[in-house]
Amino acid sequence: MxxxxxxxxxxxxxxxxxxxxxxxxxxxxxxxxxxxxxxxxxxxxxxxxxxxxxxxxxxxxxxxxxxxxxxxxxxxxxxxxxxxxxxxxxxxxxxxxxxxxxxxxxxxxxxxxxxxxxxxxxxxxxxxxxxxxxxxxxxxxxxxxxxxxxxxxxxxxxxxxxxxxxxxxxxxxxKPLVGGSEKKKVFGFRQSPPGISDLFEVVSTNQVQVLQDQLKKGIKINEVANFNKETLLHSAVLYGSTDCVEVLIQNGALVNEKTEFGLESPLQIAIREGFFDIFFLLIRNGADIESENCDGETPIFQAVKANRIEMFRVLVRRGADVNHQNVSGFTPINFAVLASNKFMVEALLFYGATFPQGQFNPYMFAFKAGDDEIANIIQCESPNLAEETRLPPNLFQIIKANNMDELQALITKGFRLDLVDSLEGSPLHCACRADAIDCVKLLIESGADVNIIDIQNRETPFMTAINSQSEQSIRELLQNADADLVNVRNKEGETSLFYAVRKNNYNLVMDLVTKGAEINTYNNNGVTPLYVATGLKYTDIARYLMDNGADITCEIHQSIKLAQDMNERELVDVLSSKPVTRDNSRTARSDLRKSRLGSRCTTASTQGRQSSLTMRSGNTTLNNSSTLANALANTYGTITLGRDEEKTFQLPENFQEGLCVVCQRNKATQKLIPCNHVCTCHGCIKQFIEMQIPCPFCGLKFYATKPAGE
Known part of the structure; x- marks a missing residue:
């Protein structure tokens, strides 16, 4: 009725x-x-x-x-x-x-x-x-x-x-309200031909009159894109340039175009950055509220993760699917629980959200995090989830002691082998981390999922074993490994091959390649295993990768340029062992659509430094930054890439620790990559880069900067 x-x-x-x-x-x-x-x-x-x-x-x-x-x-x-x-x-x-x-x-x-x-x-x-x-x-x-x-x-x-x-x-x-573009201008990651870069600069700084003048000249706004296939609309949204966003939309900008790396739409960027005016502009002009990024996440995921309550309300009222699962099987409510966001949990439940049956048990996470209210909500909504969390209290201690008999007794009594603890991971993660080989074998024989991922880093047990250098566990897992296992990606978009390269495990690198590991793959920062091997000066691994199909012509951040910057002649010879021809089709980049661009790192290009790399294909010229190692951010930590013997920087005698070395007034907030020393404030970054000096504390050359809190 x-x-x-x-x-x-x-x-x-x-x-x-x-x-x-x-x-x-x-x-x-x-x-x-x-x-x-x-x-x-x-x-x-x-x-x-x-x-x-x-x-x-x-x-x-x-x-x-x-x-x-x-x-x-x-x-x-x-x-x-x-x-x-x-x-x-x-x-x-x-x-x-x-x-x-x-x-x-x-x-x-x-x-x-x-x-x-x-x-x-x-x-x-x-x-x-x-x-x-x-x-x-x-x-x-x-x-x-x-x-x-x-x-x-x-x-x-x-x-x-x-x-x-x-x-x-x-x-x-x-102040000019351009959505923090002053900050982002320093950390923004751009690689574009001349002319195109100028247009991106126009929209990123909200120069609406200049944009309108360019539109009158007939620029095709949907055909202007950088290496990441970011359009002018993506850039305007990212930098909060509301006026330019409005003009671009009025002139036919495609509101649902996606970037190449993260598969992000302008709407997802607006939600992530918190630009409400732009969010509503996009919504009212046909933005797709179910558009997926490379993680299989729709805009409602960004709204929940960033606690954008108003945006969340708009999305659910327009029919956004609150039970949409990402590539890991997580739904928005999983992230609300992870963030201890009681209001968002209740709102999602009201609008029909359910707890997915998978490896991540939200009740266990809420209970261990001390979120009693959320745990009670989950228990009332899904009593079975609370019941399933009854892991034996001494399970992980038994595994770490490699006590196979007691573990067998617990398995016989019955518990879910695929439950993931927020700290320890799954039982198999724990066993691999401790190299408890007897427990590893027993868990696998009992049906433990070797492809299960943990909560913190989205690592498989195999990745955990490599990271912990648990050789016995590595060999056990590798025996039955296939291409699917070795090519699973963690939250940084990295496969097991990256782990093996970083640990300088030559034999494992060979085994992984034999098992079908992708050599010309990229992480979220656009870095390949070959680039990692080059940065760490692992010449033998670099040579093996080159001999087995590593293609330096398709790299975004070129290994050969990095080797030249480090004055590593042997590595340069290894990387030059094959003729360099630019493949304009970029076929090797297809798997970038599986990962996301996790961070945007500033490049340290300067007028006085003649180190820009020019790549030519036909009549096309692409100017990359002189610091092709900018993807070292969040990747290599404190790697020694060589010290600059020619230039030095003397700290003032009365220098106060914690202050910017340039202005000596403001608090130092910017961390150098890769040495991680904090020595300059946000306002002095440009001047510091133009001085072309190494780190004043350790003398290392630096390739990028990032906020110290990241």
Whole structure:
């Protein structure tokens, strides 16, 4: 039987009126405490809304999860007609939702600044404070929404962020709001031909007038891309250049184009970076809310991971699949549990999320993390998950002691071999880490999954064994290994071959290649095993990889250039043993679509350093950075790449440790790669690079920088 809710959602006024006249409860609520009026407003149905109001519908009933009234929903829809209808009928303009926020906050959070003056004229409290102590102006400032802050000031609000007037808020709003492009300009990773680089610079710094001038000259905005197939729209979104995003969309930019490495759409980037205005621009212009990145994750994953509650609300209201599984079998609710985000867990459950049956048991993680409330929620929702976590309390101690008899007794009693502990991993991970070979054999014979991944690093037991140099476990797992096992990737996009190279395990490298390991594969930073071997000066491994198909012509970061930078003549000879021809098709890069670009590292190219590499293919010239080792970030740690004997940098006698070595005033916040010394502040990075000096503390040449906290 069709309900009041259905007719309201369909704007079927005739049948809606019949039900009401037959005695249907106009204020009946569903499980989320939504009434027919909520349904009518969400769908933008003016006729149904007007009928329900005239029949006495309660205007201020709040939903269960978010505490939203029909007025909140009308503001979200940016529907002035519905807003006026509700306010004229007596809707309270200051009812607060679950965050203690009235409709004025909703207008800001949902990117509808034009509604602010309307609400102000109808009695909204403009200097109200939410449960986080923020005012509407503070929220607008946090979102870097110039339109919202201007609208609020025009309505007479006091420029204050947290209930206390602050000149700092005015200072912040007077700066160009380009989404932190000043910061990203240093750390942004770009490799593009001349001319294209200039266009990326234009959009990344929100030079909207220059962009419009270029558009008049006829540039094809969807054909301009860098090596990662990032379009101008990707770049504008990444740098928070709202004005340029709007212009690009108006001129036909493809809103669902994906990058080559991470398969990221502009919408996923906007969510990750937290640019609300851009998020709404993309949504309203056809952005696909189910677009998958290379991890098989849709935009709702980014919203949950980054705790973008407003974006999450928009996505679920538009029908985003809350049970979508990524390549590891995780759903958004798994990440909400990992983040100890009780609100997001409850919201996902309400919208139909279920706990997937897989190796990651969310109850066990919540319980061990001390998140009792979340653990109780999970236990009530899925009692079997709590029951399945009854791992023997001394299981891992028994495995570490390689006590096969006691382990056999526990297996006989029965427990799930594929459960993954948040710290130890699976029982097989633990056995491989301890090189408890008897337990390794027993677990495999008992049906343990050799391809199971842990939570922290997404490593297989085989990777754990290599990393721990557990030779017996390595040999046991390798006996039955196939190409699928040796080519599984961890969270950094690295296969077992990377592990073997880093451990300088020549024999294992040979075994892996024999088993089908991909030699010309890339990690998330675009680095190959050959590049790793070169950076670590493992000449024998580099020679073996070259003899068995390593192709230096398809590398993004070229091993031969790195060897030249390090003055390693033998390595240069090894890497030059084959003729260098550029393959313009980049067929060897196809597997990049399986990994993601995990970090964006700055390059240290300078005017005075003549070390840029030019690669030619036909009439095409690509200028790569002189520091092709920029992908060393988060990869090599503290590798000695050689010391610069020609240039030195003397620290001042009165130098205070912890300060920037350039300005000697600000706190040093930028870490050099690969030595990891923190010696310069963010503002002095460019000057430090232009000085072309090695690390002032250890004398190592550096290839990139990153924030010290990363």
């Amino acid at each position: 069709t309900s009041l809710f259905d007719y309201a959602a369909k704007d079927d006024v005739f049948n809606l009126k019949k039900l009401i006249n037959s005695g249907a409860d106009i204020n009946r609520t569903n499980e989320n405490n939504e009434t027919a009026l909520h349904f009518a407003v969400v769908k933008g149905n003016v006729k149904a809304t007007r009928l329900l109001i005239s029949c006495g519908a309660n205007l201020n009933i709040q939903t269960a999860v978010f505490g939203e009234t029909p007025l909140h929903l009308a503001v979200q829809q940016n529907n002035r007609e519905l807003i006026n209808l509700l306010l004229d009928a007596g809707a309270d303009p200051n009812v607060k939702n679950c965050d203690d926020e009235g409709p004025i906050f909703t207008a800001i959070r949902w990117g509808n600044p034009d509604i602010i003056s309307l609400l102000a004229d109808r009695g909204c409290i403009l200097n109200d404070v939410n449960k986080f102590g923020q005012t509407p102006y503070g929220v607008a400032t946090h979102f870097q929404s110039r339109k919202s802050t201007s609208a609020l000031v025009s309505c007479g609000v006091t420029p204050q962020i947290s209930g206390v007037p602050s000149i700092l808020s005015l200072d912040k709003m007077n």
